[in-house]
Amino acid sequence: MEHEAKGVLEVYGIPVNSTLLARNKQEALEFARKIGYPVNLKICSPDILHKSDARAVKVGLSSDSEVERAFEEVMVNAKAYRPNARILGVTVSQYVPQGTEVIIGGMKDPTFGPVVMFGLGGIWVEVLKDVSFRLAPLERVDAEEMIEEIKGSSVLKGLRGKPKSDLNALIEMLLRAGKLLSDFPEEIEEMDINPIFVFEEGKGAKAVDARIILSG
Numbered sequence: 632m633e634h635e636a637k638g639v640l641e642v643y644g645i646p647v648n649s650t651l652l653a654r655n656k657q658e659a660l661e662f663a664r665k666i667g668y669p670v671n672l673k674i675c676s677p678d679i680l681h682k683s684d685a686r687a688v689k690v691g692l693s694s695d696s697e698v699e700r701a702f703e704e705v706m707v708n709a710k711a712y713r714p715n716a717r718i719l720g721v722t723v724s725q726y727v728p729q730g731t732e733v734i735i736g737g738m739k740d741p742t743f744g745p746v747v748m749f750g751l752g753g754i755w756v757e758v759l760k761d762v763s764f765r766l767a768p769l770e771r772v773d774a775e776e777m778i779e780e781i782k783g784s785s786v787l788k789g790l791r792g793k794p795k796s797d798l799n800a801l802i803e804m805l806l807r808a809g810k811l812l813s814d815f816p817e818e819i820e821e822m823d824i825n826p827i828f829v830f831e832e833g834k835g836a837k838a839v840d841a842r843i844i845l846s847g
Contacts, residue, residue, distance in 0.1 A: 632675055634722055636841040640824065643811045645804055647838045648725040655720075656702045660695055662723040669693045669726040672701045674709040678716035685712035691726050698723075727839050730828035731787060731796045735805060737767070737812045737822035739846070745812035745819065749805060751783040752826045759783075767816075769809035774802040787829065796829040800836040820846045 637647040649666045652675055653659035663670045674687035682688045686708040689701035705721055732752030740746050743766055750762035763780040765773045778784055778798065789795035804827065812819055821844040829836040 632677070632719065633673070633840060633842065634675070636822075636843040637838065639811070639843060640838060640841055643807045645807050645811075645824070645838055646800075646835060647841065648727045650722050650724040652720050653702070653723050656699055659698055659702045659721055659723050663692070663695070663698045666723060666725050670698065671722075671724045671726055672698065672705055673722045673724070674705050675719040675722050676709060676713075676716045677719075679709060679713055682709075685709050687712065724839075727828055727837055730830040730836070732826045733787075733801065733829055733836075734762075734823070734825040735808050735827060736762075736824070737808060737819060739816065739820050745809075745816045747777070747805065747809045747812060749777045750781055751786060755781075755783045765809070767809040768813040769806050771802060771806065773809075774805040777805060778802070794831040797832050797835055800834075801827075801829050804836055804838075818845055820844045 634650045634652045637650050640647050651662040653662050669691045672689045672692065673682050679685050679687065687705045689705060692698050692701055702721055709716060709718060734750050734752050734756055736748035738746050745767040747765050747767050747769060748762050750756040755761045761782045763777040765777055787796040787798060812822065823842045824838045825840060827836055827838045
């Protein structure tokens with residue numbers, strides 16, 4: 632589950648947006664106030680992988696009334712999308728202004744062991760398959776090369792007058808993801824940190840969604 636995966640990432644020093652699991656509307660309100668508006672709501676179900684397809688995601692909610700209404704809508708939409716789905720609740724998470732979208736992934740290769748994957752998010756990875764790979768754990772030079780290798784690396788360096796992204800924060804995130812994968816080479820079958828928003832130079836990066844699949 633997303634909130635559990637983010638808890639693991641936090642242990643490894645990977646910045647994430649605050650995320651709490653609300654089992655009812657009252658908890659959703661309490662958590663929204665605790666995290667601070669604006670917040671996002673998302674269904675938490677092992678049977679609904681693509682929450683947006685189920686119309687079970689609400690972003691940028693800025694008041695108690697919006698959270699109450701969104702909680703009800705998310706629950707209704709999820710049940711309509713998959714009536715037999717196991718629903719654990721609704722995650723309440725900190726709203727993060729969008730930066731440059733990237734993805735860090737991991738998988739267990741049967742021959743070589745844990746592998747780290749990196750690419751730009753959105754169309755770059757989905758359509759163009761513009762990604763790079765390295766064996767975990769990573770050295771700093773590995774992380775730098777992974778960023779350089781993708782065709783879309785110019786987007787991170789400040790394309791057409793846009794500010795340069797915080798590459799040091801991204802490199803650090805890659806190193807920490809590699810450490811996590813290498814610490815649990817047998818246990819972690821797959822890891823997907825997507826999206827990660829990389830902000831302007833000096834302003835860091837933050838994981839907004841994450842999934843870790845364990846072996847067996």
